[in-house]
Amino acid sequence: MQVASKQSPSVIATQLRLRLGHERERAAPIPASLDTLPAIPVVDVGPDFSAATLHAAEDVAHALLDGATRGVPVAVLKQLDAISRRWLVRQGNPSLGEIDALAARLGRPGGHFLSVNYEWGCSVAVGPSPDGTSARLTRTLDWFTPGLGRYVMAARVAGSAGPFVTLTWPGFVGVLQAMAPGRFSASINQAPLRRAGGGLFALDWLTAKSRAWRSNDRPAVHVLRTVMETARTYEEARRMMIDTPVAAPVTFALAGIAPQETCIIERTERHAHVIEGPACVTNHWRGLDHGAHSRGIDSEGRLGAMENAGRIELDAAFPWLKPPVLNELTRLAMVADAAEGRLVAQGFEDCMPATRPLDLMSNEAASQARNEVAAQ
Secondary structure, eight states: OOHHHHSOHHHHHHHHHHHHTTTOOOOOOOOSOGGGSOOOOEEEEOSOHHHHHHHHOHHHHHHHHHHHHTTOOHHHHHHHHHHHHHHHHHHTOTTHHHHHHHHHHHTSTTHHHHHHOOOEEEEEEEEEOTTSSSEEEEEEEEESSTTTTTTOEEEEEEETTEEEEEEEOTTOOSOSEEEETTTEEEEEEEOOBOOOSSSOHHHHHHHHHHHHHHOOSOOHHHHHHHHHHHOOSHHHHHHHHHHSOOSSOEEEEEEOSSTTOEEEEEEOSSOEEEEESSEEEOSSOSSSOTTSBOOSSOHHHHHHHHHHTOSOOOOTTOTTOOTTTSOTTEEEEEEEETTTTEEEEEEEETTEEOSOOEEEEOOHHHHHHHHHHHHO
């Protein structure tokens, strides 16, 4: 299917406006006192966690859809949904049934399109814990859509290879960041943008979108979900991230349980470049084509700040979180240690806290893994 030739000008214009943030509105002011802020909800769910999170907070899903689609005509959203669903069918995407059910429950346009469309910037570091006994992943998520910081939730998922915790939103089918106690922690960064449309950002962006829509491979957020569900070890997760084809370039970050089990994996659709940890990454290539457009706010500055942060404590006060890593698009901060089975996180809007800090301890499997590492 030649998607680019079938998309109407209104569809292309809408996608570009969403990418450039023209539909974004500032969130409501955040109270200054952490005591007045909402807690991040923690829900225990089965493998079909997208449906369970939607059931737990359907009103939040509608609020996020309102913010993400404000100003977009219903007819355009319906066309985007149809294109998105055809793409999922062509892939044989295993999440199609879930997405169909979620869209039906929401009963409004946008469900299919927003399940496969993502535009963000992130800052990530992987490396040993300060005491040198475990591996740690530190992460911020930057995204245009307001409310993602205010409405983030922690889903403890019963995966086939063991439980994992994903920081997510009601009805979100993929995984952007997660920690599997006793196994590994992982996250996704958006890759830089190829200069494939003449060097102008808008043309390059449209060219990249067209290329992704023509792909028969899955989005990276769906691939990471499969990794969290099925990989039993750091090495299995690493191999899946290196070998699994993806619909568009992406960067994976991975931290296991032993201090040396850390890496960054820069991916094109079919090729991988691995940076052994300790390492940091933002939204420009470190080992691949450096001619691409960086993403997000001050990608190079964020990288330098993460590199200077050093080994980061599991501290819910996030003392390392400072500009430019913290910026107006930052929606989430997280530090995860799979050996300890512990994750700390907080939502943000407009450079201010939007939730109280979450300090989540997991089960005895993590304690056992940490003891095994210490005994080596």
